Amino acid sequence: MKKRLLALFILPFLLFCSFPITALGADEKEDSWEDEMVYFIMIDRFFNGNYDNDYEVDTDDPKAYHGGDLEGIIQKLDYIKELGYTAIWVTPIMKNEPKGYHGYWIEDFMEVEEHFGTMEDAKRLVKEAHDRDIKVLFDFVVNHTGYQHPWLEEPDKANWFHEEKRMIGDSPSVLENAWLAGLPDLNTENPEVKNYLFDAAEFWIEETGVDGFRLDTVKHVPKEFWQEFSAHVKSIDEDFFLIGEVWSNNPKYIAEYEETGIDSFVDYPLYEAMSQAFMEAGGDLQSVYNVWEANQVFYEQPYLLGTFLDNHDNLRFTREALKKRQEPTTRWKLALTYQFTAPGIPITYYGTEVPLDGAEDPDNRRMMNFNAGDGEVKKHIEQMTAIRNKFPVLVKGDFEELYNEDGMAVFSRSYEEEQIIVAINNSEATKSSVINLDAKEMQLTGLLQDEIVRDKDNGTYEITLDREEAEVFVVEQDKGLNWAFILLIVGTMGVFIAAVIWLSRKSKQTE
Known part of the structure; x- marks a missing residue:
């Protein structure tokens, strides 16, 4: 008897909770990188999928290999897909000198680091990612090699490196020629070096089918090199994507590198x-x-x-x-x-x-x-x-600030007939903001917390958020009260109450 009552008590709540907060299906997207969301992985520190390559691994040493590998990423692609990401960027997979767990002390630009796996693993990573509609970016380094690269001991490659000097100052000459953190600085003005790096880029593109490169230390390499490099990779794959790291707080300075084709x-x-x-x-x-x-x-x-x-x-x-x-x-x-x-x-x-x-x-x-x-x-x-x-508006829409005061801000994204309002209360107190929209007699429907804000007066909306809270609203037709849902709740509760009464009477008759 108790079990039957408990089941009836739980049933209405299961019905109420079964309604999704918001329907977020996946629309078809254009094949453009601005549509993507990228999950960035340091290979050695992500997941150990193959213990056979775990030599010289010491998880107690933060500067040693910890066992993560390409197989580990492959095994976690479904996890990344479930998070919602559409692309991954992985740190350099090239062969590194000892303790180059991070991938940036390259010893061989056209070989996979054995701690991470094999060339077959690299190819399989790209294929498995593509099978899940996930794009892949490889980190690509052209500025320097590892500290003990064999080329340093080869007389015929003496002019493959700039003269050793510390990086003091930020003039173009210093940034592009000095040894960053003491790493041997490649002389990319040398045609032999340039062609080698071009060949390395072509090698990874053709061997693995990777979708793009994240370019390391861009400002430490002359723009002339990047112009030729960009043209070269685009000649192999016109859709190949290049995203560069220009470490600076000056957007004008970073934007100057757009002319290189990155x-x-x-x-x-x-x-x-x-x-x-x-x-x-x-x-x-x-x-x-x-x-x-x-x-x-x-x-x-x-x-x-x-x-x-x-x-x-x-x-x-x-x-x-x-x-x-x-x-x-x-x-x-x-x-x-x-x-x-x-x-x-x-x-x-x-x-x-x-x-x-x-x-x-x-x-x-x-x-x-x-x-x-x-x-x-x-x-x-x-x-x-x-x-x-x-919502394509969050990818392509214009971006406008509607309100910004005392830690609370409201932004609008608009694209074609679609509009999203983003409200963020970054303060320690409940805040309200009044905004005016061209959209009249509409409602703002919250996608995170199901909040609804209605037109107060001819396009005036008042948004109130608790402390340290955010909401993303879609602007849509005012639907008024959801009578179908209300009637369903009332009807369900009616059935529940009737069932309890019936079971109670039945129990008394039995007694």
Whole structure:
């Protein structure tokens, strides 16, 4: 008897909870990189899929190999797909000198590092990713080799390197010729070096079918080289994507490299602004929008910029929040909401979904822990990738600031007939903002928390958010009260009450 009553009690709640918060199907997309969302992986620190290549592995040494490999990434492609990402970027897979776990101390530009696997594994990674509609970016280095590269001992390659000197200053001559962190600086002006690097790029494209390169240390290589390099790879594959790292807080300086044919750049100015704004409650959000205004001025393709909140060269965003005595999950959710709704290609460093902690290099490259965390950030990422995938306006739409005051900001994205309103309360108190839209007698329907805001007066909408909360609204026709849903609830409860009464009477008769 008790079991039957319990089942009837639970039934209405199962029915109520079975309605999805919002339907976020996947529309067909154009094959454009601005549509993509990138998951960035440091190979050695992600997942160990093949223990047979685990020699010289020491997980207690943060500067040693930890066992992650290409097979590990292959095994986790479904996991990445479920998170909602449509592309992956992996650190260099080329053969490195000892302890080059990160991939940037290259010893052979046309061989796979044996700790990571084989050439067959590299080919299989690309194929398996493509089978899941996931694009692949390989990190590609042309500025330098490892510290002990064999070429340094070959007399006929003496002019393959610039003269050894420390990097002091930031003039083009210093940036392009000095040895970064003491790494032997390749003389890319030398035709032999240039052709070798061109051949290496062609090798990886033709052997693996990779979709693009993330170009390391772009500002340390002359623009003339990049112009020829870009033209060369595009001659092999006209759709091949190049995203460059120009480490600078000056968007005008970074944008000057667009003339080289590099398609996109990681947006360091936005990284700095987002980090400062979101690492603690009360951060001013004006600076993040200011970066967008500058990007529109300086870049030909600002929508192709790669946006990120942390990476393998900087403190983890989690650590930045902890230093400010903030709750990282809350900080991450607000920051990710902005990142995934603002223009640009979102790039997420592995472990964000946990979220991983980490201080200076190499602590910011900890081994991925798939079982850490309470799943809240992971769930939020899944929501944001689904929303961005569902609404083209978040990829192609214009971006306008509607309100920005005392830690609360409201932004609008508009494209064709579609409009999204993004509201973020980054303060420590409940905040309200009144905005005016051309859309009259409509409603703002929340995609994260099911909030509904209706037209108060001829296109005036008042949005209220609790402290440290964000919402993404779609502007749509005012649907009024959902009478069908209300009647379903009333009817279900009626059936439930009637059943309880009937069972109660039945029980008394039996007694």
